[in-house]
Amino acid sequence: MYRSLFPRDVFAEMDRLQREMQQAFDLSPTIRGFARNGFPALNVGGTPKTIEIYAFAPGVDPGSLEVQLERGLLSVAGERKSSLPAPDTKAAVHINERFEGRFRRVITLPEDADPEQVEARLSDGVLRITVQRRASAQPRRIEIH
Structure with missing residues (x-):
């Protein structure tokens, strides 16, 4: 695929707009099905005793993260700050594909999830819930007498 580094390329601009429109219409995942292109990317799985959620959020300040569980809905919210030069500098940015800004992902948990026993840890940009x-x-096992 041809990609120009300069903003005057009409095809590159159309490609960017198409990606942004697609992201705007993607839905948040549930434990039974996933949408693509959300931030942070999620892996959801489980064992017989736990439900494991991994949110991949490199570059996110741990203080900006918020995890809530209410009525079977687990939400992960936060903000990733921009690492680009300030707009008043003379630096030019030709391509910027890294997500920045506020985000929120919501996951529907199964009925057997225990809201009193939730643990969240952030390590190396991966939030494990x-x-x-x-x-x-x-x-x-039920004993037969």
């Missing part, structure tokens, strides 16, 4: 499943929902 572990939600325990309720003990009452765990499979158990």
